Amino acid sequence: MSILVNRDTRVICQGITGKAGAFHTQQCMEYGTPMVGGVTPGKGGTRSEHGLPIFNSCHDAVRETGANATMIFVPAAFAADAAMEAADAGIPLVVLITEGIPTLDMIRLRKYLDETGTKLIGPNCPGIITPGQCKIGIMPGYIHRPPQDGSRNVGLISRSGTLTYEAVWQCTTRGLSQSTCVGIGGDPVKGLNFIDLLGLFQNDAQTDVIVLIGEIGGSDEEQAAAYIQAQVTKPVVAFIAGQTAPPGRRMGHAGAIISGGEGTAAGKIAALQAAGIAVVPSPADIGATAARMIRPA
Amino acid sequence: MKIHEYQARQLLAEAGVPVPPAEVASTAEEALAAYGRLGGRVVVKAQVSAGGRGKAGFVRLCDDADQVREAAEFMLTHRMVSRQTGPAGVAVRKLLLAAAMDIAGEYYVGMTVDRARRCPVVMVSREGGVEIEEVAARNPEAIVKEWLHPHLGLLPFQIRRLTQALGLTAKEQVQAATRTLAGLADLFLSYDATLAEINPLVITSEGRLLALDAKVTFDDNGLFRHPTIMAMADTSEENPDEIRARAAGLSYIALDGNIGCVVNGAGLAMATMDLIKLHGGEPANFLDVGGSVTTEGAIEAFRIILADPKVKGVLVNIFGGIAKCDLIAEALIAAAREVGFHVPVVVRLEGTNVERARQLLNDAQVSGLLTAEDLTDAAQKVCAAV
Numbered sequence: 001m002s003i004l005v006n007r008d009t010r011v012i013c014q015g016i017t018g019k020a021g022a023f024h025t026q027q028c029m030e031y032g033t034p035m036v037g038g039v040t041p042g043k044g045g046t047r048s049e050h051g052l053p054i055f056n057s058c059h060d061a062v063r064e065t066g067a068n069a070t071m072i073f074v075p076a077a078f079a080a081d082a083a084m085e086a087a088d089a090g091i092p093l094v095v096l097i098t099e100g101i102p103t104l105d106m107i108r109l110r111k112y113l114d115e116t117g118t119k120l121i122g123p124n125c126p127g128i129i130t131p132g133q134c135k136i137g138i139m140p141g142y143i144h145r146p147p148q149d150g151s152r153n154v155g156l157i158s159r160s161g162t163l164t165y166e167a168v169w170q171c172t173t174r175g176l177s178q179s180t181c182v183g184i185g186g187d188p189v190k191g192l193n194f195i196d197l198l199g200l201f202q203n204d205a206q207t208d209v210i211v212l213i214g215e216i217g218g219s220d221e222e223q224a225a226a227y228i229q230a231q232v233t234k235p236v237v238a239f240i241a242g243q244t245a246p247p248g249r250r251m252g253h254a255g256a257i258i259s260g261g262e263g264t265a266a267g268k269i270a271a272l273q274a275a276g277i278a279v280v281p282s283p284a285d286i287g288a289t290a291a292r293m294i295r296p297a
Numbered sequence: 298m299k300i301h302e303y304q305a306r307q308l309l310a311e312a313g314v315p316v317p318p319a320e321v322a323s324t325a326e327e328a329l330a331a332y333g334r335l336g337g338r339v340v341v342k343a344q345v346s347a348g349g350r351g352k353a354g355f356v357r358l359c360d361d362a363d364q365v366r367e368a369a370e371f372m373l374t375h376r377m378v379s380r381q382t383g384p385a386g387v388a389v390r391k392l393l394l395a396a397a398m399d400i401a402g403e404y405y406v407g408m409t410v411d412r413a414r415r416c417p418v419v420m421v422s423r424e425g426g427v428e429i430e431e432v433a434a435r436n437p438e439a440i441v442k443e444w445l446h447p448h449l450g451l452l453p454f455q456i457r458r459l460t461q462a463l464g465l466t467a468k469e470q471v472q473a474a475t476r477t478l479a480g481l482a483d484l485f486l487s488y489d490a491t492l493a494e495i496n497p498l499v500i501t502s503e504g505r506l507l508a509l510d511a512k513v514t515f516d517d518n519g520l521f522r523h524p525t526i527m528a529m530a531d532t533s534e535e536n537p538d539e540i541r542a543r544a545a546g547l548s549y550i551a552l553d554g555n556i557g558c559v560v561n562g563a564g565l566a567m568a569t570m571d572l573i574k575l576h577g578g579e580p581a582n583f584l585d586v587g588g589s590v591t592t593e594g595a596i597e598a599f600r601i602i603l604a605d606p607k608v609k610g611v612l613v614n615i616f617g618g619i620a621k622c623d624l625i626a627e628a629l630i631a632a633a634r635e636v637g638f639h640v641p642v643v644v645r646l647e648g649t650n651v652e653r654a655r656q657l658l659n660d661a662q663v664s665g666l667l668t669a670e671d672l673t674d675a676a677q678k679v680c681a682a683v
Contacts, residue, residue: 077521102489102519103410110415111447126618138588140618140649160564161588162616166672169616169647186563188412215564218412241567244552244574245583252548252563252585254518255412260430265571282575283568284672 002130003155003180003200003207004093004119005069009134012067012091013038014058014074014082016048020097021073024138025050028071031141033134036065058089069093071127071136076100079123080109087118095136096122096191103254106189113191120191124254126161126183137183139165145172147179147206152294155201156181157194158213159220159253163241163283167211170287176294179207186253188217194224202232209235209293211286212277214268216242217256221268229275235293238272238279239286240265298515300529301344303393305511308488309495312480315473316508319395328369331394332362341368344391346534349379355389358397365394387534398507403497404463405429405440406477408485417445419482421459425497451482465506473506488526489519538601545597547586554579555683557602557611559595561586561620569614572672578680581608588619595628596635603636609683610641612675617648626654630661638665641682645675 011028015021016038029035029050037053044056055061058070070091074082079098086094094113101123113120121128127137132146143165147153154171156178158164164183171178182197184190194212201207210232214221221240228236243265245251247258258264269279280289300308303321310316320331321344332339343355350356355377357368369392376386403425411418422440424432432439441462443455460474477498485493495508520527532540542549548563552570556578560566563585570580582605586598602608615625629644642665646654658668667682669675 076518100518102522103491103516104417104486104489104519107410107415107417107447138619143648158564160562160568162560162562162618163564163568165616165618165648166565166568188410189415213564215567223413239568241564241571243571244580245567245570246550246552249550249583250517251550251567251583254516256563256567260433281571282673283565283572284676 002133003197003204004182005128005130005134005136005180007034007133009069010034010036010065010067011069011071011134011136012036012058012061012065014070014072014086016040016052016054017043018073022049024071024073025052027141028135031135033136036067037061058086058091062089062091067091069136070095072096072098074098076102080105083109083120084112087113087116092118094118094120094191095127096120097125097127097138099124101187103187103189106187110189110191121182122185122191124187125185126164128180128182130180131178139181139183143169143172144181145175145177147177151177152208153177153179153206154209154211154290155179155204155207156211156213157197158183159186159215159255160213160241163213166283167213167239167286171290174287174291176287176291179204186255188255194220195227198224198227198232202234207234209237209290211290212236212238213286214238214240215253215256216245216251216258216265217263219263222271225271225275225277228277236277237286237289237293238277239283240268240279241283298517298520298526298530299346300513300526301346301391301531302342302511303344303391304529305513306508308484308513309480309508309511312484314477314480314495314508315506317396317398319393322369322392322394323390325366325369325373328365328392328394329362332365335394335396338397339365339394340397341365341372342393342395343372343377343389344393345377345387345389347377347379347381347387349381350377353377353379390533398499398509399502400499401502402500404499405432405496406481406498407492407494407496408481408490409492411444414444416447417485419443419445419451419455419459419478421463423463425499429494429496445482450486451479467504470500470504470506477506477508484513488523489516490514491516538605542584542598542601545594546590547584547594547598549601550583552580552582554581555607555609556679557581557605557608558584559586559598559602559611559613560584561588561590561615565614565616569612572676573612573680576676576680578676578683581605586620590620590624592624592628592631595625596632599628599632600636603632603639608640610643610679612679613642613644614672614675615646615648617646617650621650622646622648622654623650623657626657629666630657630663633663633666638663641665641667641679643667643669643675643679643682645669645672
């Protein structure tokens, strides 16, 4: 099991001939991801440096390769259009890595995708990985630990990139495997959110404990707290970044801002704790706390 | 990106929103000339993006040329200090002179993005002239909202509902409110705004509806397609280190503490600040060097932080993914050679190429550099060192 992606997922890369797209396609292939092609308008009929077929459109790629997931590295100005093209071609899962997409583009994109039923991960995110099977994104593969026979596993959801790697590494070095890790991205308007993924992890037989990494800005964590209280029976460990962030300043991520007194770390932590969720005060304790929850002393 | 009131007002006027006659001045002479054209009673307002202007004496009603001259000279030669500016205050470079209105009623009209609903929202309230957050906390029912369809914008029926919520019935007022709401939405959607507020929107004693004060901020991610907005940027109120860091592709925010932070990734950077605080220290800054950082960019990060006189220690926390640990190690060594570590620098590296990075640091024998085993060890070491 796992969620959303596995060894049978057939992945294309939109923007495969760009620097980042080419580099990460290579990295994904080395990890073992079933990459089946790429899309760069105007370069259809040629092959990428990795030997993959390049198509002019997602529609051609789907018809020729049966692709059912896409990893997008298209520049911000054209990224929403690329995602809509993928949805129109019938690709059910879009992983949008691109950073810097205008919020109004994301609002229009999200509405479009909701109407086609396409799932979106991102934007401004590291992507998704089911360790040992399929990596769609820019996370370093080697830090993850695939589930072993009889192992109990962590499912991880995060708005961050490197903080996610940090948490994954803390798990791996403690011998804790991961079912699937999803970086949902640091933008104010995005695709799959905490609550969507909490539902998937709750129903995934291979996930035993869920790690949720949030940050200041918006109310996604508050919604997650309410959802967990009502729907999730598996143990959840949470960390909220930005406890020391000043209000009114955007902390790197477009979505990480406390505005009008809303979106504070204190408010999110209080909501999660009120829902009975273990919130760790230190980012150094995420892995150890997850391990304790899996093997109660 | 923020713009000044006079710029916001100009954009609103271009979008068809009724505004009172006004002029912009950069000197007392210009202010007097502007007053010559406007005449009567005017309000002189300092153009700074920080709030608290009224209380600081940087918004003044003037009835004649002498008062205008006095107000202009005062504002242009004194730094404005308010709760939002900090004790150093900000210099005033431009003044807005607007015809003063006899106000019979004040309203609020604003537009922003509702993150939870993933669409723009227009808000109106009969309680204008005060902060909308204050109204939201005290009397949320006094704010009426209409959420926009992402693909259709603000529809005529929604404008009618908002106008009715404001209690406007006179034909001219309804027409002016319609132009105001449609213009606000047009401005917001065509320029990728994140906030557009008219507060207050007033009814004058003659029954005219006018936008008296305006605030507009823009989505930094949308600026690439709006060169006219980008040209409005005024960095004079920004921290010079933040401007310098941005030019080097770094995401940096100055804070009040004494422990400098060099981190890759925004989430990890925030978490590192939290970790310092948890161990009794105070972060001097937020800094994300980014995933595609170069050695030169990383050296610039060290230059900026080590030049900050507040900084008594530095915590370098890198989890190498795309940004490789050995590149950071090389930057550390180069920065130590160039500027010298006059304060302790605690380094915690993990991830891609960490072994090579540790070897590099070991071989270089950098004085002032302390290595840490893990996150907690790093935080304890740097907090103990300052």
